[in-house]
Amino acid sequence: MSTLPTPMADAAIMVRRNLKHNLRNPTTVFNAVLFPLVMMLMFVKVFGGAFDVGGDYVDYATPGLLVMAISYGLGATATAVNDDMTKGIINRFKTMDVSRGSVLTGHVVVTMLRCLVACAAIVGLAFAMGYDPGASALDWLGAIGLIVLLSFAAGWLTVALGLAAKTAESAGLAAVPLIMLPFLSSAFVPSDTMGAGVRQFAEYQPFTPIIETLRGLLEGDPSSGDALAALAWCVGFAVVGYGWAVSTFKKRA
Numbered sequence: 084m085s086t087l088p089t090p091m092a093d094a095a096i097m098v099r100r101n102l103k104h105n106l107r108n109p110t111t112v113f114n115a116v117l118f119p120l121v122m123m124l125m126f127v128k129v130f131g132g133a134f135d136v137g138g139d140y141v142d143y144a145t146p147g148l149l150v151m152a153i154s155y156g157l158g159a160t161a162t163a164v165n166d167d168m169t170k171g172i173i174n175r176f177k178t179m180d181v182s183r184g185s186v187l188t189g190h191v192v193v194t195m196l197r198c199l200v201a202c203a204a205i206v207g208l209a210f211a212m213g214y215d216p217g218a219s220a221l222d223w224l225g226a227i228g229l230i231v232l233l234s235f236a237a238g239w240l241t242v243a244l245g246l247a248a249k250t251a252e253s254a255g256l257a258a259v260p261l262i263m264l265p266f267l268s269s270a271f272v273p274s275d276t277m278g279a280g281v282r283q284f285a286e287y288q289p290f291t292p293i294i295e296t297l298r299g300l301l302e303g304d305p306s307s308g309d310a311l312a313a314l315a316w317c318v319g320f321a322v323v324g325y326g327w328a329v330s331t332f333k334k335r336a
Contacts, residue, residue: 093182097189104163105193115156116201120208123148126271127212134272142216145209146297147270150290152201153234154265157241158258160194164245165254168335187242187328194238195231202230217303226300229313233293236317237261239324246331264290289316 105111123144131140167173167186176186206214218226241258248254267285268274274285285291292312299305 093185094188097185098192101189101193111159115197116204119152119155119201123208141212141214145214147294148205149202150294151265152205153198153237154262156197157261158255160241161245161254161258162251164190164242165248165251190242191238195234198234216301218301222300222303226297232317236320240320243324243327246328268294270294
């Protein structure tokens with residue numbers, strides 16, 4: 084008999100279930116882990132020489148690519164959540180007396196694990212390409228903490244999007260803005276080099292302060308202003324996503 088409280092034991096079961104589903108789906112693995120690596124090779128080796136960022140391009144681009152690695156796996160989460168809601172799986176769990184909240188928790192935890200694996204792969208490839216961060220051990224700890232927080236927040240927001248969607252296809256499309264936003268930020272070029280309109284959008288959208296905070300931490304020179312904005316956005320995403328997900332789940336489950 085498990086010594087864990089029932090909700091925790093159920094959540095652990097859901098995590099194992101979702102992990103198996105992810106590992107058996109090569110498209111999910113590619114989009115979440117391999118495609119960000121392809122993007123990194125393309126931006127650094129193909130486009131990097133055309134950008135003037137005042138230093139090695141791999142040093143500049145790595146923080147943005149970490150955020151992109153998180154966002155690229157979110158479509159799979161939204162689709163998986165919607166599948167559970169629309170294909171009768173939740174009703175089967177009800178007959179098995181499974182904790183209802185564990186279903187959502189399982190998706191969020193697996194999303195976080197997938198994001199962390201993708202980020203670890205990005206960092207490994209960055210070092211192989213000559214990445215030379217100036218971060219101290221404390222800076223690295225702060226960067227890891229921000230990545231975990233962003234993964235947690237994005238996980239809940241994506242679960243909410245998946246629950247709100249009517250079909251699996253629309254759930255995948257609902258996550259597209261989260262995938263595209265890093266392209267319209269300071270991930271690949273400084274925002275002050277962009278044209279009017281795009282520059283203002285890049286400066287005030289959620290991912291730019293998160294990327295700039297990661298960039299500062301990894302360079303050993305974090306900005307308190309960017310850090311506060313980054314934390315505020317992450318906490319806001321988490322609170323909105325959690326509240327929206329729980330409310331929608333209670334109505335539909």
